[in-house]
Amino acid sequence: MIHAVLIFNKKGQPRLIKFYTPVDLPKQRLLLEQVYELVSQRNNDFQSSFLVTPPSLLLNGDNSLNNIDNDEGIQIIYKNYATLFFTFIVDEQESELAILDLIQTFVEALDRCFAEVSELDLIFNWQTLESVLEEIIQGGMVIETNVGNVVASVDELNRASQGTDGPVSRLTSTSLGNAWQAFTANGFSHWAAGQ
């Protein structure tokens, strides 16, 4: 089962925090900080995508050498895309390689939603990020691994939402985020520079 999905940038700013297993808010923050600390120390050019030394919050008592024997092992698997880290916290029922594929699927789905996805897109379209993730993972279970299906479901959901919306919402843009794309491309470049 997938316990949590954390997306943050190279400065440790959160872009999405999703916990499928209930965890107190302060601990969520602390975990994010610890994971960021560990992930940012690693060199993604030649190091593996697994956090070997787990953050102290997740250590189950003894951090002795034999914690590898522990079958209940929680794994932290991450992938780095440009300025963002996509981090999945999973238990031993998930295959490491499959999760890496899943992250790739996730990013591909985002890429398809945004044409060419960048961190800026995800910052300002946090809801999109949430809904794409929701179509891939539901309650910690993977429900869809096909990029086409994911994007189709997201589209359908959006269409339906707009269709039944009240008068105010009908005034909003109906083309999928196009207005946003344009807006972000023109208006926010100086924010990007500021980042």
Next chain:
Amino acid sequence: MTSLYAPRMEDAKGRLRPFGIFFEKTLKDLIKGIRTNNTTPEKLQNFLTQALSECREEAASTDLNMKTNAVLKLTYLEMYGFDMSWANFHILEVMSSNKLQQKRVGYLAASQSFYKDPEILMLATNLMRKDLKYGGNHDVVKVGIALSGLSTIVTSSLAMDICDDLFVMLTSSRAYIRKKAIAALFKVFLQYPEALRDNFDKFVSKLEDDDTSVVSAAVSVVCELSKMNPAPFVVLSPLLYGILVSISNNWIIIRLLKLFTNLSKVEPKLRPKLLPKILELMDSTVATSVLYESINCIVKGNILDKDDYDTAMICLDRLHAFCDSSDPNLRYISCVLFYKIGKINTDFISKFDKLVFRLLNDVDVSIRSKAVELIEGIVNGNNLKNLVTTLLKQFVNEDVVLLQSDSTGIESREIPIVIPESYKVKLVHTIIRICSMDNFIHMTDFEWFNAVLWDISVLASDLPDKALGFKIGEQLRNIMVKVPSMRDSTLSTIIKVISYGNISNNLPSLLKDCFWSLGEFSNHIDNGDDLLELMINREHLYPPEIQKVIIPAILKVFTNWCNSAPNPNIERIEFILNGLLKYFESFTYSKYFDIQERAVESVELLKLVLEALKEDDEGLPLLITDVLPSLFNSYELKPISHGTQQKLQNTLTVDCQTPFLTEAEFQAILDQEESNIDDGSYSDKSLALDDEDYYENEDTRNERHSISSAFKEAETESDPFMKEEKESNPFYLADENEEKNNVADLLDFTDSKNTPESSVFISLTKHDSPQKTNESISKGEKKKKKKKSTTKVKKRVEIIPDEIVTDNELLATQQSNPNLITSNNSSSTINSYKGKINLKTNTKLANFDFFKRNDTDSLSPSNIDAEAGVEDQIELEKLRSRFGNQSLGHTQAGEGEEVIVIKKKKKSAKKKKTSRKKKNAVEEGDSAIGSL
């Protein structure tokens, strides 16, 4: 995908509010604000707090659009650590909106914030019940949203209520609904396992669905369920195998393999059937991930037998290839699997030493770190030195990675590999372990080991793990105790260690066993006076646990030194004594009671010694020659394995009931006592002493008399043995020579003071005498051993194994002991969980017995429903009144300024209204919520 609130909405709002009096911001504004205010943490914090208070006001609005907007922002702000559970009630309102857009926002917020609030969950249950009524295709989206929500906030009462609807959804024509229902059912089963038992076939039939996503979801759910309670799924094995061979989707195959792993763990019969099929799959597949998971399944599912070398080699050869891959991920996980196979039988991996050496120098430190764990499997007498050298080199060498950029091929950059300290700590642990494992089975050269220990002591003094000191000290002590022939050279290492400033400053834990060894084996040291000066002349104060050890150690060294020289130099002894007294007196006010106690005892004892020394003109006083040694040298310590003593204690049964003496015996003794006193022989003695003397000295004197006489006996006994031993054993000579050589590096700081002769410090007579006196029985045996070790080419030194304490009862407890130990462990882990994240959820499923129909079910379900209904109703009423009050309380707590007081009244009135409305809504159901 559109944003929920696109910019044009602002314009619309502007038109609606011509005077521009509106303060609500969209999520976009919020994000923009966060970005502009991101310059300093304080600025950001200010901005966020302000945004939060705005959200508070907006959330209280009657306008559902504004409320939704606020909830959406709050959901976003939760990412920055702002709790939004105070808004749960507003979230519930947004969830109940008829507009899908708002419903989505509400469910998203609910999934993040409802979990810890059982009361709001109860209110949400009613709403979700309604949302999950599946009315056909046009409801797909709404039901989809509700199903997602259900996956995060299902309660057992909701689970019970909703499961029938979910099973209906399993037959929906839309694959989207089917797969979402399956995923949601997982959470329902966790809360209400009866649902799975009663509808097992219906659920399992989804494993053969036409749609791959549905099959995938079903397999995932079965896999997760089987992890918690595998028993009911074993019957599915043939069906699952059918899917495994027919399906081409790698994702599903991997999940199936995981599922088989879970099943085979509990069903041994499955293993022989499964193995050939998995091997077949390994031959046919081209996907690395499937191949890897196949091996993983074989290993983790306990399918690999301890003596099944063929299968093991097939797996290991595949892994070997993976380990050479250029993908660090593949290298890493293969390395982990390698270790697991090695765990099953170390012989499997013993021939892969070359690979391990290669992995030890991997560019990725995390892979190195895994390879370090493999070392234990491949280590043997021949490669031990090589391995340790490789590991030690990593402390010094700075490796670099050459990265060749793919595009040009010419340009390359060097990146130094950062070796984290945790890895260094692990290296030290590993070195100690492989050197000392199985009672030094791989160790051929203890001189070399001494050098290694010295090296790692120096290295460890720069590392943060203070426990390393104990470990290294333990090794030094073990060699001292277990390898008699190495005592001298080990002592020289120990002296090097205690005189190295960096260690006593940074790693004092190492010194504990060092000082103990110095004291215990001080008879090997000739110039004990110099050693004593070294020990006490440190300005640096040792930590209390070291002080505790150093006090008796000093006494031992002093005793042995005084008695070692044939012509004692009284002045020198006096000088040293004064030094020691001064040193011990500094401890007599220690705040640690045990140190203080030891120090005071020692001071008193040494004062007596000093006095005796002054009185006695000829030679050494009896106090030094007899009394002091008798305190320490009664018998030699032997190694016993860790915990033996504790085990013995467990077997001890103390009878506190039976009196020692019968009534009659007691009386007899009392009578005798009386007559003794009448005789006066007892009291005379104490009366003779004057009071002062009595208090100060009586104990010691008595002790002196009794002990010294006992000791004299022992001494006379031991002397002939010593001589005999010396003459008959050729080993003595050889040993003496060897030790002479060692003297050079031993205590080299005293070289200038001592003539070579005086620094030849051996007195082998002493070396063996205490042993002999007390072990005269085993004397013959010992001698044989010694002779053997001399006749044998000194390839293998004698290592004393742990003493075996044979006791039937002990054996019994040893068998039962694992339980004891594990129970200890579990309690300690529970303690350490405090403050940690626990990702384990408690479910009813894990202990649910699927094969037993529950008797409580025989109660008519309608009855239960009715009861539950009534309870729910009461509960709801309570909640409503509570929430009404709560929303009031919140606004009051939120603002304290006077200006807002007027506002506040308004608001709270509003709140009351909305909450009342809300109540009505919940009571009246669909139509009322719609009108909100």
